[in-house]
Amino acid sequence: MSVPYPVASRGPEDAPARPGSASERNMPAPGHDGSWDGPTYYGRPALKPAPFEAEVVGGYIFLAGLSGASALIATVADVTMGERAAGAVRRGRYTALLAPTIGSALLVYDLHTPERFFNMFRVAKATSPMSIGTWILVGFSGCAALTAAAQYASDRGAAPRTARAAARAASLPAAVLGAGLSTYTAALLAATSTPLWAAAPRALAVRFGASAVACGAAALWLGERDGGLARRLETLAAAALAVDLAGDAVSAIAYRRKGVAPAMAGPAGTLEKVVGTGLGAALPLALYAASRLAGRRPPALGTLAALAILVGGAAFRTSIIRAGATSAERPDVSFRFMQPDNLPD
Amino acid sequence: MDNVFHMxxxxxxxHQSSLDRVIPNESELTAGVRIEPGKSYGFFTDTTVCIGCKACEVACKEWNNLPADNLGLSGQSFDNTGALSANTWRHVAFVEKSGAGGVRAQEQQPFQSGWLMMSDVCKHCHHAPCMEACPTGALFKTEFDTVVVQQDICNGCGYCVPACPFGVVEVSKLDGKAHKCTLCYDRLKGGLEPACAKSCPTDSIQFGEVSDxxxxxxxxxxxxxxxxVPQAYLYGTPGAPGATGGMSHLNAFFLLIDRPEVYNLPSAPSRPSRRVAPSLFSGLAAVAGLTLAAALLFSDAERRA
Structure with a gap:
């Protein structure tokens, strides 16, 4: 695309520092960052970061993924293995309650006018992933609550046959909505103007989905006594982590190519690399591979791997929220990102 | 040219100096346009005639009863406002072009070569990303084709804030609701042109029908x-910078004479809602694939048992 303005032009030169201004927050001066050599306006942000609390929203995204994937995996185990997977199915159905309860509470807490949370139910909009997610969460909450209630009834021996049938009937829509619940959060971030979130919409969604499945499998692994099922949950987690790592590699390329990589250079990016990817994906994969090669599986290592997946999954979401805010606050990143060569086709 | 003052x-x-009532369709007198529902209204901000007086900022604060943001000096030329925010819906940007190293150049090219001033405002995008993102329907398109936050609906989720590609909307810390320029929705309803445009002494801010x-x-x-002045160009008209990536056009658009970034505007913003489907379906595809893997793994376990 040809542009009508002179591209060699500079912005305000030798902009004096201002307390709390971009230059005092150790942001690179205009033109001193490899990704952007054009002008900025006194280094001031060109975008506003989302007013989300990283731990709250990151925590919700993590719980949504964990709950959705738990419901999904429990349903698959129920359908394919039936009674033999009863323990994993029960735990999965109860874990699925995390998003409707704690997750919803976190969402309401993050509103700046929480007493009006019900206004989310005024409309349904396909252009707004937050609206899509609201309705997915509502549907999932209903189905997961019904499933868990029926499960509880059958656990207590109240009308066991009816309760089991009801649990299975409610768990099928819960599984479908659970898939949506664990991935719509990526669309929520990608469908913004925040450069880091918008730079790799597909890879981010694949990572969120895969990481959710890994977290669900890890959560169900904890407490699984059936060796055969535990091994298969490990394999499922390993496959999901491999997909996650592939998505990580793809998104890293996109971040570099679209000039948003500097936003990952800070503490949030380090957390994402060390805890999110290193502890949460690379370490468990290595542990699984090592135990497979050694032919034996010390339970402690399996527990370590499962916990690492869960901690890493939570850290990954939180650090993406944080790094996104950094990318919005840095004009060098946002201006580089919003250049004609980065426009979608 | 049009040098004669047209009344x-x-x-x-x-003719009297104090009026006992509001003039019906006053905008016809002040902006030469009658405000009627169903038509598209917006601003044309011609930065080449902006003198940086900030009358627009003051008029906006006065009319909309907006509290002060930051008091004090920024040290960034005459821009002590800084940015658009929940409480600042017009912001005059100042760019001193000449004088590197703190020493002002002795000679300047004619016509604004040393000074750029621009009164920034909400762009009232044709496909407004904030409105598309709003999960409550608080943000809506008015009958004047402008974008307004309904304060009695907004629950402060803040999702419109990262949606905006121009950094306009903000959630107020005072009341926990999102705020931005309403293009003086109340004034338009009463037949008055927006306060900033009416107060602009050089007609840098012009209000009217977008096509006009x-x-x-x-x-x-x-x-x-x-x-x-060969470098003059429009920002936000169809096909121009600022109206890229499915944004169609901006109802509040600008005439600039330097790169958009010099004025703190992005060259090529894109419409965020275009990323919903790719992201959603890629994630679902990944989960579907892993679900299939789980089904194969588990049924294999069942067969061997």
Missing amino acids: HPRAAEH LQGRARRRVADLHARG
Whole structure:
């Protein structure tokens, strides 16, 4: 695309520092960052970061993924293995309650006018992933609550046959909505103007989905006594982590190519690399591979791997929220990102 | 050219200095346009005639009863406002072009080569990303094709804030609701042009029907080109910078004479809602694949048992 303005032009030169201004927050001066050599306006942000609390929203995204994937995996185990997977199915159905309860509470807490949370139910909009997610969460909450209630009834021996049938009937829509619940959060971030979130919409969604499945499998692994099922949950987690790592590699390329990589250079990016990817994906994969090669599986290592997946999954979401805010606050990143060569086709 | 002062014939009906009532369709007298529902209204901000007086900022604060943001000096030329925010819906940007190293140049090229001033405002995008993102329907398109936050609906989720590609909307810490320029929705309803446009002493801010304004702006660019300002261009008209990536056009658009980034505007913003489907379906595909893997793994376990 040809542009009508002179591209060699500079912005305000030798902009004096201002307390709390971009230059005092150790942001690179205009033109001193490899990704952007054009002008900025006194280094001031060109975008506003989302007013989300990283731990709250990151925590919700993590719980949504964990709950959705738990419901999904429990349903698959129920359908394919039936009674033999009863323990994993029960735990999965109860874990699925995390998003409707704690997750919803976190969402309401993050509103700046929480007493009006019900206004989310005024409309349904396909252009707004937050609206899509609201309705997915509502549907999932209903189905997961019904499933868990029926499960509880059958656990207590109240009308066991009816309760089991009801649990299975409610768990099928819960599984479908659970898939949506664990991935719509990526669309929520990608469908913004925040450069880091918008730079790799597909890879981010694949990572969120895969990481959710890994977290669900890890959560169900904890407490699984059936060796055969535990091994298969490990394999499922390993496959999901491999997909996650592939998505990580793809998104890293996109971040570099679209000039948003500097936003990952800070503490949030380090957390994402060390805890999110290193502890949460690379370490468990290595542990699984090592135990497979050694032919034996010390339970402690399996527990370590499962916990690492869960901690890493939570850290990954939180650090993406944080790094996104950094990318919005840095004009060098946002201006580089919003250049004609980065426009979608 | 248009050097003669044209008075609208209706102005003769209001000769007294203090009026006892609101003039019906006052905008016809002040902006030469009658405000009617169903038409598109917006701003054409011609930065080449902005003198940086900030009358627009003051008029906006006065009319909309907006609290002060930061008191004090920024040290960034005459821009002590800084940015658009929940409480600042017009922001005059100042760019001192000449004088590197703190020493002002002794000689300047004619015509604004040393100074750039621009009154920034909400762009009232045709496909407004904030409105598309709003999960409560608080953000809506008015009958004047402008974008407004309904304060009695907004629950402060803040999702419109990262949606905006221009950094306009903000959630107020005072009341926990999102705020931005309403293009003086209340004034438009009463037949008045927006406060900033009415107060602008140089007509840098022009209010009117978007199609009229676009034509006026194109003529202004052609005029500037003919007068030896070849770098003048429009930002936010169809096909121009600022209206890229599915944004169609901005109802509040600008005439600039330097790169958009110099004025703190992005060159090529894109419409965020276009990323919903790719992201959603890629994630679902990944989960579907892993679900299939789980089904194969588990049924294999069942067979071996």
